[in-house]
Amino acid sequence: MIGNRLLIVIGSSLMLVLGLAALAAPWIAPHDPLAADPALRLQPPSPTFPFGTDQIGRCVLSRLLWGARLSLGTAAVTLALTTLVGMVIGLAATFGGRFVDRAIGVAVDAFLALPGMMLTMVLAGLAGPSTVGVVLGLTAASWAWWARLVRSLALSAREQEYVLGARAVGVHGPRLLLRYILPQLRQPLLAAVALRAGWVIIAISALGFLGLGIQPPAPEWGAMLQEARLHLATAPWLMLAPGVAVTAAVLACNLVAEGAQHLGERPPRELL
C-alpha cells in the first residue's frame, strides 16, 4: 500500500508543477496563445512548436500553458466560492435553530435530487456562456453538497465533550464558533476541497467542451478539446495535450484527497 503521506506528496508536487506552469505562462510560453498563422496550421510537434499547432496555426504548448491559468484559476475561484457559500449555509443550518435547519434541509434535498452536471449546464447556460457564468453555475449546482457536509461536520464538532465543556463555562457566539467549532472542520474540509477540485476541473472542461463555458478563442482546456475533436485523425496531438493536462490536474487533486482523507486514520501503534 502506498503511504498516505506519499500520495499527498506526489499529488501536491503535481499540483505545484501545474500551478507554477499557470503562473509562469507569460514567461515560459514560446508563442502568443492567440496568434494565428494559417500557413502553419496543424503542424506536428517540432522544436519550434513542441506540441504542434492547431487548426488555425496557434502554438498548442502556449495555449496549454495559458489555458492552465484559465482552467485552474476558474476552478480555484469556483472552489473558494462554493466552500464559502456552503460553510455559511451549513453553519446557519447547524446553529440557526430548528426552523432554519428544516428550511435549508428541504432546499439541499431539492438541489441534491437533481443530477449535478445537468444542473450546472442549465445554470451556466442561463448565466450566459462566460467565465462568470461557469463560476456561478457550478456554485449554484454544488453549494448543497457543501452545506450538507459542513452541517454534519459542525453538528458532530458541536457535540464534542470539550465543546460542551466550553459552553458550560459560558463561552458562546463567535468565540465558540471560531475557537471551538471551526478548527475541527479544517482538516475534513481541506480533504473535501481536494476531492471536489477534480470534479470542478472536469466540469469546467466539460462546459468548455460543450460550448457553455469559457468561450473561444480563450485557450481553455475543454474548449481546446472541442476544437481538436474535428482533427482527431490527422492531428491527434491536438487532443492529447489538453487531455493529458486535464487528467493530470484531476489526478493530482484526487491523490491529495485520497491521502488527506485517511491521514487521521492511522491504526494505533499497538495494532501494528
Place this chain on the structure above:
Amino acid sequence: MRVLEVSGLAIGLPGGQAHPLVRDVELALDAGGAVGITGESGAGKTLTACALSGLLPDPIRVLGGRVEILGEPVDVDDPRAFRRRRGREVFMVFQSPAGALDPTARIGGQVAEALWAVRGWTRADAHRESIRLLESVGLDGRLSRRYPHQLSGGQRQRVLIAIAFALKPRILVADEPTSGLDEAARRQVLALVRELRDTEGTAVVLITHDLRVLAGNVDQLVVVHDGCQVEAGPTGALLRHPAHPHTAELVRAFRRLEGAPP
C-alpha cells in the same frame, strides 16, 4: 438567599410527555448550600444536571416544570435562555474532566478564558490570575503551560475546580466529580468544593451514585430511581432512616462497601 428552585421538572423526548425520562424532580437550594442527587446508573441524574444548565443533548427537551434561578423563572423549554446564565450563574462540571477540557489548549489558557471571555477581565490580568488559581487548587503554577493529556485525572479535575473558582458561579452543578479518582484526590476535590461554598457562597448540586461522596458533604439528598424522584430530605436523617425501599437498598450497598454492619 434562595438561588435555585426546581419543581415538577420533567425531561424527555419531544412529544414524549406520556413517557418522560425524568419526572417530578424537586430541588431547593440556598446560597452556600449543597444538595446531592443520587441513584443508580441510568436513573436520570445526569439528564437532570444537564437540564439545570440548559445543555441537554439533542433532541432531549425539558417537557415541563418550573426552574427558578436567583428568584427569576427560566424558560426551561428554551436552551438559549441559559446562554447568558451559563458560567456566571450556573456552571456545570461534566462527568469526565478528560473530555471537558480542550485537548488543543494549554490549561492555563483555559482557566484564563473563563476570566476574560466570560467575566470580562483583560487578557493579561486573566493570565496572571489563572496561575494564582491553579496554585490555589494545589497545582504547580508551571503546569499552566501543560496540555490536558499531560495531567493526571485528579489534576484535571482540579483544573475544572480552578475554572469554577475563576467563574465564581452562584450554582455549581458537579456530575460525578470524583469518579475515577483515588481516595486522596477525592478528598482534595471535595475539600475544594467545600471551600468554594464557604468563600464564594456558591450553591452546589452534587450528583453521584457514590453515597460516600455525599455523606458529610451535602445537607440535602434527593434520591432518583427510574427517572423519578422517590425520596428527599436532610442527608443524615435520610441515610439513617431511608423510607423508600430503593433508598434503603442503596444505603445497604453503601454500608457493605464501607465494611460497617448493615
